[in-house]
Amino acid sequence: MSNNHxxxxxxxxxxxxxxxxxxxxxxxxxxSHNKRRITIPGIG
Incomplete structure (x- = not known):
């Protein structure tokens, strides 16, 4: 029983x-996805 537990x-x-x-x-x-979404507008 101890082994089972x-x-x-x-x-x-x-x-x-x-x-x-x-x-x-x-x-x-x-x-990573959020950073990508935030970075894209900055580059564009």
Whole structure:
């Protein structure tokens, strides 16, 4: 029973880590897109 709980906890940690990584990557894409939108009018 302890092993099962440990396994579930490990999966939860991995899922949380993947979610954080995805959110961080998505945030970079959004920031990059916003910078591009702001930079284009400045150049144009």
């Amino acid at each position: 440990f396994c579930c906890s490990g999966i939860g940690d991995v899922t949380l880590h993947l979610n954080n990584t995805f959110n961080w990557s998505h945030g970079l894409q959004v920031n």
